[in-house]
Amino acid sequence: xxxxxxxxxxxxxxxxxxxxxxxxxxxxxxxxxxxxxxxxxxxxxxxxxxxxxxxxxxxxxxxxxxxxxxxxxxxxxxxxxxxxxxxxxxxxxxxxxxxxxxxxxxxxxxxxxxxxxxxxxxxxxxxxxxxxxxxxxxxxxxxxxxxxxxxxxxxxxxxxxxxxxxxxxxxxxxxxxxxxxxxxxxxxxxxxxxxxxxxxxxxxxxxxxxxxxxxxxxxxxxxxxxxxxxxxxxxxxxxxxxxx
Ligand code: NAD
Numbered sequence: 001x002x003x004x005x006x007x008x009x010x011x012x013x014x015x016x017x018x019x020x021x022x023x024x025x026x027x028x029x030x031x032x033x034x035x036x037x038x039x040x041x042x043x044x045x046x047x048x049x050x051x052x053x054x055x056x057x058x059x060x061x062x063x064x065x066x067x068x069x070x071x072x073x074x075x076x077x078x079x080x081x082x083x084x085x086x087x088x089x090x091x092x093x094x095x096x097x098x099x100x101x102x103x104x105x106x107x108x109x110x111x112x113x114x115x116x117x118x119x120x121x122x123x124x125x126x127x128x129x130x131x132x133x134x135x136x137x138x139x140x141x142x143x144x145x146x147x148x149x150x151x152x153x154x155x156x157x158x159x160x161x162x163x164x165x166x167x168x169x170x171x172x173x174x175x176x177x178x179x180x181x182x183x184x185x186x187x188x189x190x191x192x193x194x195x196x197x198x199x200x201x202x203x204x205x206x207x208x209x210x211x212x213x214x215x216x217x218x219x220x221x222x223x224x225x226x227x228x229x230x231x232x233x234x235x236x237x238x239x240x241x242x243x244x
Contacts, residue, residue: 002030003225008074010034010115012058012107013081015042017181018130021213022078022220027051029221034071038081058107064114073118076224078128079108084187085145092145104149108156116160116169124168128223129157131173136235138177138243140204150175154235161233170232172223177239178204179211206241 009026013019015037023035027050036056037043043053056067058081082104085096108129119125134140135150153173160171178184178201191197202210219238222228237243 002028003221003227004076005030007031007076007224008034008072009076009078009224010036010071010074010111011078011080012036012056012111013038014046014053015039017183018176018179018213018216018220019078019080020046021217022080023051025214025217025221026076026078026224029225031076031224034074036067058111059102061110064110068111068114068118071115073122074115074125075119075122076126076128077111077115077119078130078220078224079111080130081107082130082132082150084143084183086187086190087142087144089144091142097145097148100145100149101152104146105152105156108153112160112171116164119169120164120167125170126224126228127157127160127169127171128220129153129171129173131157131175131235133175133177133237133239133243135175137175137237138239157235158233165232170223170228172228172232173235174216174219174223175235175237175239176216177211177242178202179213179216181213184210204242205239206244209240211238211240 009031011023014023014035023033026033033051035046035051036054038057040055047053085100131153132150134143134147157171157173188197
C-alpha cells in the first residue's frame with residue numbers, strides 16, 4: 001500500500017513543475033488529490049480517479065474560501081504556488097514586491113487559514129510550504145524580491161508549527177535548489193544565449209546537474225506522510241549541494 005493511503009491532499013500550482021509532479025506522486029501513494037492552478041489549461045491530463053482538478057488563483061481570498069468549503073477537510077496541504085522576480089533591489093518596483101508577497105507568502109496564509117480548521121477538527125494534518133534555498137540558507141544573486149518572500153515563508157512555517165503543534169498539526173518548508181521546470185526553462189531562454197545561461201544554472205549546482213520535479217515530489221510525499229511524524233517547523237533543504 002502507498003504511503004498516503006486514505007489521505008486527502010491539496011496541492012496548489014499543480015499545473016506544471018514541482019506541483020504537478022507532487023500531485024502525481026501523492027496520487028501514486030494512495031492519496032485523493034485536489035490539484036489546482038491559476039491556469040486551468042495546465043491541469044489538462046491530471047484529472048482521474050484519484051486527482052480532481054480545479055482552477056484556483058491563490059491570490060483570490062474569496063475563491064480560496066469557496067474552494068476549501070467545497071473540498072471539505074484535508075490531511076495534507078502543499079502550498080506550492082510561487083513566482084520568481086529576477087533582479088536586485090534596485091531592479092524591483094513596489095508592484096513587483098507586492099505581487100511576489102501576494103503569490104509567494106500571503107497565498108500560504110490564506111490557504112492555511114482555509115484548511116487548518118478542518119485539520120484541527122480531524123486531530124491532525126501536514127502542511128508543506130514551498131520556500132527556496134535562496135530564502136535560507138544560500139545567497140543567490142539577482143533574487144532580491146524572491147529571496148525576501150521565500151525567507152518570509154520560513155517565519156510563517158515556524159509560527160504555524162509552534163502554534164498548532166499540540167493540535168497535531170505539522171508544518172514544514174521545502175527549500176529546493178535549481179529544479180528543471182517550465183518556468184526555469186523560461187528564465188534560461190529569457191537570458192538570450194540559451195546554452196550559456198543553462199550552463200550557469202548548472203554550474204552553481206555542485207552535483208553538476210539540475211534537480212527534477214520528481215525528486216522534490218518525493219520529499220513532499222515524505223513530509224505529507226506519517227513517516228515524517230516527528231518533524232515540524234523546519235526547512236528541508238534539497239538543493240544538490242547549492243548551499244554547501
Ligand atoms: P513553475 O514555476 O514552472 O510553475 C508554477 C505554476 O504556478 C504554474 O503552473 C502557474 O500557472 C502557477 N501559478 C502562478 N501563479 C499562480 C496563482 N496566483 N495561483 C495559482 N497558481 C499559480 O513551477 P516550479 O518551477 O516547479 O515552481 C513551483 C514552486 O517551487 C514555486 O513556489 C517556486 O518558487 C518553487 N521553487 C522552484 C525552484 C526551481 O528551480 N524551479 C527552486 C526553488 C523553489
